[in-house]
Amino acid sequence: METLLVRWANEILYWVQVDSWVPARSAVALHALRPVTGEDVPDVPKEGAPRERAPQRYVTEGAPAGDVPQNGPEDDPNGGWYLAATCAGVPLDVRAMGFRGEIKAATYHQVAVRQVGPEPGRWQARIILDV
Secondary structure, eight states, X not given: OHHHXXXXXXXXXXXXXXXXXXXXXXXXXXXXXXXXXXXXXXXOOOTTOSEEOOOEEEEOTTSXXXXXXXXXXXXXXXXXEEEEEEEEEEEOOXXXXXXXXXXXXXXXXXXXXXXXXXXXXXXXXXXXXXX
16 A cells, blocks of 8 residues: 555646646545455545546555556555545636745655544545655
């Protein structure tokens, strides 16, 4: 799952740096690797969001080589994960948002993802960004 977290963070950085677009609201869900259906993509309220992103899905370790499931992942005997997300956001406004410099990338240094608490679906993550 650590790979999945780093890839997702770097995708967000790409939106900010290349598209000048900042996610303002996101709905993110992690799933065990299996065929993707439209029901897997969480809903994000559209009100107040001038621009939306298409759902992005990624596969982490254990997935078949080269498998980025834009059209749906193959079954994976190793039990990988994928991320389904919908983001609503706004154009980057450097002055209004207090922009103080770019983040170069999300790194794998000390990255950690773990399930916490007794109830399912609660996760804690740590990621270090290179500035």
